[in-house]
Amino acid sequence: MDNIKLAARENRPKTVIEVGSLRIGEEFVIIAGPCSIESDELTMKIAMAVKQAGAHMLRGGAFKPRTSPYSFQGLGMRGLKILEKARGLTGLPIVSEVLDPRDVAWMCEYVDILQVGARNMQNFSLLKEVGKVDKPVLLKRSMQSTLSELLNCAEYILNEGNQKVILCERGIRTFETYTRNTLDISAVAALKEMTHLPVIVDPSHGTGKASLVPAMCLAAAAAGADGLLVEVHVRPEQALSDKEQALTTEEFADLAGRVLSLRRFMEGWA
Amino acid sequence: MDNIKLAARENRPKTVIEVGSLRIGEEFVIIAGPCSIESDELTMKIAMAVKQAGAHMLRGGAFKPRTSPYSFQGLGMRGLKILEKARGLTGLPIVSEVLDPRDVAWMCEYVDILQVGARNMQNFSLLKEVGKVDKPVLLKRSMQSTLSELLNCAEYILNEGNQKVILCERGIRTFETYTRNTLDISAVAALKEMTHLPVIVDPSHGTGKASLVPAMCLAAAAAGADGLLVEVHVRPEQALSDKEQALTTEEFADLAGRVLSLRRFMEGWA
């Protein structure tokens, strides 16, 4: 931890990142949406539904990092234009993943938060590039990385000038096979001790099982996370990627209500 | 999972285990106390404090499984007699670990719940022996085991006749070094799908860091656990084992209040 300087808790008690009227790190935020952007119509439906359910931001992948070159790789630019339209319709700010340092500059025109995915957490060229722009970065913990390594990657971004980094726990790789990954909820409390940056949790990738997502959202909220990243689809079984882990819009509406009420209850303690 | 028969959810919706007037699996239970029983006076102090703070049962190790043969191995029989006295004083039922199949029968005279520790989860001789007595068994998940393996071990106990098994998640071994283990909160929700047995969580061993225990207790409660196992000490820094992970009695009192209030709030949802 000797190398953690700009990200260190000693430095600053808390970072609050403004996105539109949202204040991430201060108020609890729910970012919801499909794994990948598949079509205009579907995206609008999901965007409207998550907005109505209480989500604060819309997520959706236009460039998809897939294990196999033969899997659906995303709609690219067309996906970003669909997201832009969804933002126009709902007012929800947009989060989408950037995979290539050459795409950082122009993608800033489309998205409100640039996501750096787990597989690219230690893609230092990409980190340096997103560190040079004035756009919040959602940095996901790699499934193999320690918290110290995650903070070193945040440090790469901060060191280039961009101070708006949001960390995201999304499950680590273990021997357990019932879940896709093991969601490390203790990372929330640990990171709160180590850094001033906001920390959100992605139980969809973290468990890989829709049936476990609601309990893990409540757990993350209770543990003090600053927000959630949740995959939602109108018809999960027809999704082009990660269909096992997406909630239906109905399940999401029920869950969002509970999570927000839990947090309000807990705020009464302080 | 083909071999999970008696423990399987299909079999029965829910197992409720009665210990005195407690109904484990139906009401949320907090089991608290020192890692090891160190002295009569200290144990009485801690027992009184956790009772007052709202704990439902008292834990304490008389036989300690220690990595090194040169570490404190527990007070043995004398420790059990101290626990017995603490139960007399507070009315709290007693949980203590059994390490040897030869000790099972006589330890039943002293304790209300027999604990089988993580290192002995697959000690099949011990499992068969605790399966033959009429005493609830708290079976801790080994830090290397899958949920399916944990249920197979429960199956060993159930298959011998003893139907009173409580499962306990206590952290799995991963590459992360900030925490002692990685507490797998998703195991709670997963086990609830797989089995009818009650599931509790031990955030003290699960994180190995007292500062992370409160957040993880809240997370476990929010995720739907049936209870908690928490290490508490009057002066943690002087404890003979696991000093880094024990809460003070004051910290525990504050935490127990929050956890129980969180659960009451969540019960309002159903």
Add this chain to the structure above:
Amino acid sequence: MDNIKLAARENRPKTVIEVGSLRIGEEFVIIAGPCSIESDELTMKIAMAVKQAGAHMLRGGAFKPRTSPYSFQGLGMRGLKILEKARGLTGLPIVSEVLDPRDVAWMCEYVDILQVGARNMQNFSLLKEVGKVDKPVLLKRSMQSTLSELLNCAEYILNEGNQKVILCERGIRTFETYTRNTLDISAVAALKEMTHLPVIVDPSHGTGKASLVPAMCLAAAAAGADGLLVEVHVRPEQALSDKEQALTTEEFADLAGRVLSLRRFMEGWA
């Protein structure tokens, strides 16, 4: 490593353990045989075949630690009598696993080496019991344990008086699914730095795949292991346990020849 005293390399350059005319730790030994003892006839066939192929000792499980209570649990005492007969027939010393501290004393009448299996590595009651007898102990590394923990377990045995401990690497649990475990060949070289005790390798459990066993036996021999533990069966596909990882007697004969010739070649270097 502060607690490693009797097992530490500083203490002694090398431990040589005599079993009959074998000198384990000085000469390379191959221990071969079936996973479990299934019948008299089969055991004699396998014993004769491995003897002829060059094996130095015979292994076979009479008490089997199985994940599920409904799997074949071994022939028990009857299995030991069959092993005794095989020793009479071939002259090969016998290695078999002990699961329960109550079985240690009488099993010494039957076996030449007591095996403590991976699941019982931290069964401290069992370790103390095998530490009290005058019989070499083959201590297998648990699939979750660090090398330091393995040595602490050896220390439990040495501390009771029994100085004849042989360590065995048999694969650790990782995220990889192509193999059953990940065989940690580097443990051989690491343990040679840390301790004076002999170190052998079990590629059958370590990989869980017969097709990978020959390459891993050669690798272990080249890395400086003191011996091998290899599962061999006349008809692996009919074995009652671990059928995927057993070599046929023909495969074993070919392999044993190569391994022994490799070691003779390497001895020419010193």
Add this chain to the structure above:
Amino acid sequence: MDNIKLAARENRPKTVIEVGSLRIGEEFVIIAGPCSIESDELTMKIAMAVKQAGAHMLRGGAFKPRTSPYSFQGLGMRGLKILEKARGLTGLPIVSEVLDPRDVAWMCEYVDILQVGARNMQNFSLLKEVGKVDKPVLLKRSMQSTLSELLNCAEYILNEGNQKVILCERGIRTFETYTRNTLDISAVAALKEMTHLPVIVDPSHGTGKASLVPAMCLAAAAAGADGLLVEVHVRPEQALSDKEQALTTEEFADLAGRVLSLRRFMEGWA
């Protein structure tokens, strides 16, 4: 494994990759050199020494992926020019790592093999880019990835047209702390079953400890690897990166002799 097409063993028995007069996949190759290129003089010394000791290629990092932004990041272009000079001096082909898709095309002017490091194994933009050039690619397994995922990444490269992919096992992340990573020697034998691509092993990163490197090189050679990647330095204790794992030139000379003699001995078996 459903998606492994071009890399699959069924497709082709064996790929041989020519680099100068070397035939990788057919003859055993040793690639040696410093972790990072630090200076002209040092590089020439090391290059001469490894050449004399029997190495077939020279490795050295010009662009270094470092956990912290404050660690030495490599000499960049200047490092490549030094490597070019060392090739001129010794005749050894050059291997160096590429970190950014924008650097692929021009780096092909300097190096004989492009290395994609473990942290970038799933940097799909980079994989696609190295798939478009006519230059062999050394693809290192990520410390978190399964063999199936490694092959999917090779598939990304092959699918773009470049058929010259060499796989490299360099240790996976486990709970063991004595070594930096756990070198998975069984990956060699497993990959030989799964793919026709050459497989080499990097025991320097795989163990992180110079004292364990010789035994692991011999193990890898005995297991059937197609070559080795070994870190060598004139004065390891003064190296700017990874000083704990580099061999001295004398140690390397001794080791290279043994490894090559072992392989010649084993070739006599076939």
